[in-house]
Amino acid sequence: MPVHLEPRDVSSDLQNFNSVLIVSCPVCAPMSVAMQQNSSFIEFFKRGLKTKAFEDYIQSIREPLEKRGVRTGAYAIHTPTPMMCIWTKWQRNRLLKRARNYEAVLVLGCDSAAYTALEVLKNTDCQVIQGMEMLGTANATLKARFPLTFELDMHCVLESGAERRQKATLGGREHIGPMAP
Ligand code: SF4
Numbered sequence: 425m426p427v428h429l430e431p432r433d434v435s436s437d438l439q440n441f442n443s444v445l446i447v448s449c450p451v452c453a454p455m456s457v458a459m460q461q462n463s464s465f466i467e468f469f470k471r472g473l474k475t476k477a478f479e480d481y482i483q484s485i486r487e488p489l490e491k492r493g494v495r496t497g498a499y500a501i502h503t504p505t506p507m508m509c510i511w512t513k514w515q516r517n518r519l520l521k522r523a524r525n526y527e528a529v530l531v532l533g534c535d536s537a538a539y540t541a542l543e544v545l546k547n548t549d550c551q552v553i554q555g556m557e558m559l560g561t562a563n564a565t566l567k568a569r570f571p572l573t574f575e576l577d578m579h580c581v582l583e584s585g586a587e588r589r590q591k592a593t594l595g596g597r598e599h600i601g602p603m604a605p
Contacts, residue, residue, distance in 0.1 A: 426451065426452040426455045426456070426561070426562045426564070427452040427456075427534040427558055427560075427561060427562070428452070428456050428459075428558070428559045428560050428561060428562035428581045429452055429453055429456040429457075429532075429533070429534060429556040429557065429558055429559065430456070430460070430556060430557050430559055431457070431481060431532075431555065431556055431557075432554070432555055432556060432557050434485070434530060434553060434555050435488070437553045438489065438494070438528065438530065438553065441494060441527040441528040441551070442493075442494055442495065442527055443494060443495040443496070443497075443525065443526045443527045443528070444489060444494060444495075444496050444497075444526060444527070444528045444529070444530055445496070445497045445498075445499055445522065445523050445526040445528070445529050445530070446482055446485060446486065446496065446497065446498045446499065446529075446530045446532060446555075447499045447500070447508075447519065447523075447529050447530065447531050447532070447533075447537075447541060448478070448482065448498070448499070448500040448531075448532040448533065449500075449506070449507065449508040449509075449531075449532065449533030449534070449537040450473070450500045450501075450502060450506045451506050451507050452533065452534060452562075453478060453532045453533050453537075453556060454474075454475035454477070454478035455475075455562070455564075455576060456556070456562065457475065457477045457478045457481050458475050458477045458478065458575075458576060459562065459564060459576050459578040460477075461477040463475075463476060463477040464476065464477075464573055464574065464575050465566075465574045465575060465576050466572070466573065466574040467572075467573045468571070468572035468573070469571055469572060473502060481532075482498055482532070485530070485555070486498070495526075497522075497526065499519070499522055499523075501515055501518060501519075508531075508533050508536070508537035508540045508541075509534070509536035509537060509540065511540055516540070516543070516544045519541065519544050519545075520544050520545065520548070523541075523544075523545055523548070523550050524548065524550070526550055527549070527550065527551065528550060528551045528552070528553055529541050529545060529550055529551070529552050529553070530553050530554075530555045531552060531553070531554050531555060531556075532555045532556055533554075533556060534556070534558050535554070535558055537554075538552060538554040559581050559583070560581040560582050560583040561581070561582045562576075562578055562580075562581055562582075563578070563579045563580050563581075563582060564576040564577055564578040564579060565577040565579070
């Protein structure tokens with residue numbers, strides 16, 4: 425059940441830090457960016473499990489920071505689970521060790537991913553900033569192409585808390601709004 429996420433402009437949130445670690449949840453975050461850019465989710469033989477559109481997005485955050493002398497790092501972990509919402513204790517400890525040398529952690533993921541980072545880092549001085557906004561739950565068709573290439577054809581974003589809903593088109597993206605009683 426992928427959560428649909430939209431990148432936030434975090435430039436002002438990050439302006440006072442000298443070092444930032446970008447921590448990504450490698451599930452819904454790259455799926456969302458790939459869908460927004462109509463780009464492939466996985467091109468296994470070109471990039472392994474990395475999503476080009478998402479890697480470009482991470483780079484677009486790092487570049488301006490590094491230009492003004494901020495040290496940056498990027499972190500994601502795929503095993504035993506890529507989903508930050510259910511990371512194991514071992515994965516949480518790894519983040520704690522990795523984030524120790526940074527003033528801030530920028531989480532590219534949903535509220536639950538940010539909560540994981542907040543919990544892990546609660547006894548440190550490292551600040552946690554969420555870099556993406558949750559819009560709802562995505563519904564998409566996964567399409568496979570030869571060789572081992574996967575794309576997502578997004579149908580709609582279901583807003584949280586909705587009961588049965590009717591379709592409406594908002595700003596080019598189809599949302600599902602509340603159904604009339
Ligand atoms: S932490 Fe959030 S973004 Fe990551 S897999 Fe879980 S629901 Fe998706």
